[in-house]
Amino acid sequence: MVERTLTVRVARIARQTPEILSFELAHPAGRPLPGYQAGAHIDVHMPGGFSRQYSLARADGGDASTYLIGVKREAASRGGSASMHARVREGDLLPISAPRNTFPIHAEAKRHVLLAGGIGMTPLLAMAQALAREGADFELCLFVRSEEHLAFADALREPLLAPHVRVHFDDGDASRKINLRQLLAVRRPGTHLYVCGPGGFMQAVRNAAAHWPEDVVHAEYFAAPADAAGGTGKPFVLRLAERGITVPVAGDQTAVDALHAFGIDIPVSCEQGLCGTCVVGCEGEGAEHRDFCLTRSERAHKVALCCSRAKGDELVIAL
Missing domain, CATH: 3.10.20.30 (Beta-grasp domain)
Structure with missing residues (x-):
């Protein structure tokens, strides 16, 4: 049951924000990569022996010619994000896993509310692109520190996606900020909620949506919450x-x-x-x-x- 890996070439690295780089990954021979559904992630095996999971930040348009990921340089990095930022260069070859999806779009939903904190936007951006192409009823709400810290801004401005996007800047005009409790106070029938971001943001959304049915709230975590039980216990x-x-x-x-x-x-x-x-x-x-x-x-x-x-x-x- 050893997991199969494939090798990709780093085709392009672009700075998105002071802390976030995007990496475009392609097949070394130019062949299509395995397809995936929005919300999927890959494991990236990087210099230094590190392996980290990164969400695919662009919807698969049907050919999967490249994968796009965003990597935030974490101040308390255990080595993974630091390795990607400092040691990976365009043209490098990296082993990755095939895409896996534990955070899919739920097709049965009549409306989709996507809430992203910071770099948590990556899987939700791909979801929003896929939903926009389908003509679905959805809203993408992004919570970031400032305009300088908004990643993938060009993708967010695309005509098909832009009407569905709301951005909350922590340092922005108070009248344009998004109040989570107001946003989630009333759940329209058939609405599903998707959330990804730092632990504090995730908990704030959970609190604001505490009255929503559990099976319509879907979350992807960067790390286990601080109060998580861990894997040990009684025999x-x-x-x-x-x-x-x-x-x-x-x-x-x-x-x-x-x-x-x-x-x-x-x-x-x-x-x-x-x-x-x-x-x-x-x-x-x-x-x-x-x-x-x-x-x-x-x-x-x-x-x-x-x-x-x-x-x-x-x-x-x-x-």
Whole structure:
């Protein structure tokens, strides 16, 4: 189950804001890249041995000739964003994963409200472009510090997209700022909400939309919230239904670690329950879910093994 990677060439690097660079990635031989749906992300393996997930910031127009990502240089970077900014150059070759989507557009929605904080705009920009092409009913609201910190401004000004875009500048005219509680006070029937951004912004949206049904609020996190439970806890046993074997998971182990120690390879990436790489099927309601990528309905039959555990003594998984 080793994850397949593909090699791409860095075709173009552009400065979007003082802290954000965009990277356009192409096939080295000029061939099309694997297609994807808006909201998808890729893992980028970069110099220094780092691997990070980045959302694709442009809707797939049908040919996927290039991928576009935005990378913010984080002051408290663990090395990933610093490596992309300081060590990656145009013409370099980078291994990446195929696109994965744990943050899709919900086609059943009658209206879509997209809320982005800062660099969290990247998956939502692709969603907005896809929705605009479909003639869907949607609104893209961006919350950024200042006009100088607004990334992908040219894309936002495109005639098809611009009428659907609202921008909140922290340092801007108070009369033009967006009040989250007012914006989300009333949910029109059939409306779905999508949110991505820093932890504080995510929590503010969650608070303002606390009265919305859980299954219509969709979120993608950059990192697990500070109060997240993590992947350790009391010991339990994994029962692998397809293999007919059991694997013990110690209290200081994650399920993924226990499987790896047993010789069973499970692909992992973020190891925080964010990306969905390690999600497998599970049986019943035996999982104690600690992820941030599965919906409530998905949790009835799936589990993220990097962080979730068993409620009781055993968890049955489809492996």
